[in-house]
Amino acid sequence: MNDVAITTEYIALGQFLKLAGCIDTGGAAKFFLQETPIRINGEADNRRGRKLYNGDIVEVEGFGAFTVVKR
Known part of the structure; x- marks a missing residue:
């Protein structure tokens, strides 16, 4: 399982997918x-x-599991 670090209280799923490298753009x-x-x-x-x-x-199917971690 991979950690995805955020610095805010929360992150929207669409933004998360970009940050995690599952998609190239938010669009x-x-x-x-x-x-x-x-x-x-x-x-x-x-x-x-x-x-x-x-x-x-x-x-995320095909990409694995991620954990949201606040930094």
């Missing part, structure tokens, strides 16, 4: 989420604006 998030299964803390979710907080676990 690609909408299409990526339509085609790629994502699980957040074990529950399926595909909302770009979903807020992720410290300790959340994000599983």
